[in-house]
Amino acid sequence: ISGPSGVGKDSVLQALKLADYPFYFVVTATTRPRRPAERDGVDYHFLSRPEFERRIQAGEFLEWASYNERFYGTLRAPMTAAIAAGRVFLLEIEVKGTRQLREQGIPGIYLFIAPPSVDELRLRLERRGTNSKADIDARVRIAVEEIAAAQERVGGKPLYDHTIQNQDLPTTIARVAELIGLRR
């Protein structure tokens, strides 16, 4: 699942978690500083830049990308464990990382959640209150790029299987659950 910062991805994932859908939420790694409400190992594996770079060199990432001057990446180990256990896993990553998964032929249902408009997205980021003005500006700029990039094709196929416009959260949650084919 991808979508610009502030589009409501976390709310969708949170709702699916609370609804007890049997999927495995993959915790990814980042060099971004931890926000007060976040927990290491739960929301992200928070790594220093040198540690992240060491793990890139060691080939530990299935994909990684830089976003807003920080590194984000999916470690192979938890993914391999989830696949081995036959679990449906859910990954929330940005567009450049998604492209790498497609290029590697990783099977799955690739979803992009889009905002009703860029203005609405900015409003949501401002209302969320977790990002500074400069950070919001950067995230909105990246969002415009991501919305365009989400329409790309990789190897003749669309990068994303579906784009869902998040007009209202309950509808989006129901649609995501339906598209992933999750059954309780």
Ligand code: 5GP
């Ligand atoms: P945030 O700083 O808001 O938590 O995340 C910024 C962006 O990084 C979001 O679009 C999020 O989906 C993406 N992201 C989180 N983890 C990963 C990852 O492991 N790989 C990639 N490529 N993107 C990630």
